[in-house]
Amino acid sequence: MNRRAFLAGSTSAVAVGLSGCLGILNTGGDTESGDFDVGMGSSFFEPRKLEVTVGTTVVWKNTGMRRHTVTAYENSLPDGAEYFASGDFDSEAAARDAWRSGYGGTIHQGKTYEHTFEVPGTYDYFCVPHEVSGMAGSIVVTE
Numbered sequence: 240m241n242r243r244a245f246l247a248g249s250t251s252a253v254a255v256g257l258s259g260c261l262g263i264l265n266t267g268g269d270t271e272s273g274d275f276d277v278g279m280g281s282s283f284f285e286p287r288k289l290e291v292t293v294g295t296t297v298v299w300k301n302t303g304m305r306r307h308t309v310t311a312y313e314n315s316l317p318d319g320a321e322y323f324a325s326g327d328f329d330s331e332a333a334a335r336d337a338w339r340s341g342y343g344g345t346i347h348q349g350k351t352y353e354h355t356f357e358v359p360g361t362y363d364y365f366c367v368p369h370e371v372s373g374m375a376g377s378i379v380v381t382e
């Protein structure tokens with residue numbers, strides 16, 4: 240985790256040094272864009288809603304400073320869809336219990352979680368510790 244943070248910091252310094260010369264690097268500090276689909280800020284997912292096609296692997300990345308989870312709302316899953324949650328729990332209850340008993344399912348700063356969506360439909364999910372702050376999102380999977 241520390242190494243990742245160090246690398247991100249040094250990349251940022253380079254980008255600042257070159258800003259004005261190369262517009263493509265002028266990304267406002269988002270120096271690692273492209274290696275994830277959904278970022279995780281202090282208490283939000285960005286973008287909150289993402290549309291993908293069947294078979295797409297969505298990558299979430301903790302782009303913030305706090306511990307987060309990606310935890311599907313079990314009742315929201317389309318028929319036949321596989322449950323998903325960081326920590327690979329097989330139910331929402333298991334994910335919630337694991338968080339309470341030791342931060343199970345945590346995606347640490349700079350780390351990623353990914354899931355491949357094989358069934359069309361809308362999947363709602365949330366972050367266990369920040370659910371109360373409205374940290375939730377959805378993935379819309381189309382044929």
Ligand SMILES: [Cu+2]
Nearest residue numbers: 307366369374
């Ligand atoms: Cu969170």
